[in-house]
Amino acid sequence: MTDVVALLRAAVGDAVSTDVAVLDAARGDKSGQRATGQPLAVVSARTVEHVQAVMRIAHEHRVPVVPRGAGTGLSGGAMAGDGELVISTAAMTQILEIDEADQLAVVEPGILNADLNQALEQHGLRWAPDPASRTISTVGGNIATNAGGLLCAKYGVTREAVLGLDVVLADGSLMRLGHRTVKGVTGLDLTALMIGSEGTLGIIVGATLKLTPLPTGAVATIGAYFATIEDAAAASAAITAARIRPAAMELLDPLALASILRYLELPDSAPGSAPDSALDRAPNSAHLLVQTDGEAAEAEARAALAIITYLGGTASMTTDPVEGERMLAVRRAMHPAMEALGQVLIEDVAVPRSRLPEMFEAIRVISDRHGIPIPTVAHAGDGNLHPNLIYTGDDVPETVWAAAGELFEAALALGGTLTGEHGIGTLKRRWLADELGDAQVELQRQIKAVFDPRGILNPGKVF
């Protein structure tokens, strides 16, 4: 039998690790789930040539390959199991070019989103995708998952911010996709196909990114409280329907709000008293946070405020950017606050924005039916909800999967989707055909087979 690890070492030397701790870390991601068995090796690629050399070996010997960035994914997409070879692009962190005139950057895939944006700030530019994980996730991972974030409703998701990609295909060949121009429609849009492909079509080794100027003018932030989450969701839907475009618009249901305040050791600033235990006794307020930016920020915020108070919310507004950031920080603490409650299955459905109140109602019914706490936040500006199903023990209990299945069913019935930004990975595979239908799943499988005829790229993920 061929010693694949020896071949890898001969090709890329000390970039190969078989250290048990390194292999073990590659079995999981931030979903909290872990693959079974032990990966073959982890290659920490430092150059495009490393990735090509490793893919040539994997292709020839039909070794399954799991591409990996920072491993912050929430759908199990980067989890590597028995006998699988991990190619990490996390060490490829260079910014190769920042072009102020054409407002683009060329980067390696391993640079962290926040590090890139810090470098861009001095040029008055930014790369708009802003997942809440921006300080810990890679640009390559953001592209492979088509990551969203808090600012998507106004500034778009990752798909809107990528001009071109350099991709190593399954056989080790290098393909340059896309262009440096703002427009460009030559042939099929393979760049778009690659975005969100979760490591199943090729390995992203370079990206030409579309940048946008940092917004100027004031930032206005509204913190609003409502009696129920359905009322708060109705207000966010009304703000959208009124054609106001906040930079961020976030909803926190009462349980989510209470859990975060408790985690941050902040007093309950909402009307009503803080609960003794976030899971036992929810406070009586749902939270809507609206932030506007740019030249019209204050006027837009006042229009949003009028809608909120008309619909029964209690709200205050600030134009102090520090105070605004402090209010957003409460929302950004959602993930650690949930982890503090127990094991979490983080879900990620999206619905048309006008249907948000109905989706929140469905979540409450499902939570009551199964007796599972489901604190939920939503990027209300784009209809993307994150219900957090809390459980105990190492494995996700069947009742939690059943509740998750009902959440997906409810989202699809409202004209929504299984995943707004986290991807299918391994955790949502079983529901893929519910949304796409068997014929489309088959078409997508055939497309994958064209890119990856030997089926070695991230097998068992998505399909």
Ligand SMILES: Cc1cc2nc3c(=O)[nH]c(=O)nc-3n(C[C@H](O)[C@H](O)[C@H](O)COP(=O)(O)OP(=O)(O)OC[C@H]3O[C@@H](n4cnc5c(N)ncnc54)[C@H](O)[C@@H]3O)c2cc1C
């Ligand atoms: C606290 C927290 C907050 C989060 N907030 C958000 C959020 O607001 N919005 C959001 O969208 N997500 C969010 N996420 C999820 C996660 O951070 C994103 O999915 C992120 O884009 C993953 O990047 P990564 O570098 O960690 O990729 P990984 O987790 O390593 O990989 C994710 C997927 O991309 C593939 N992949 C990675 N690198 C490459 C590459 N170079 N070439 C080909 N495929 C590759 C992997 O195979 C896998 O399928 C959050 C996660 C955490 C822990």
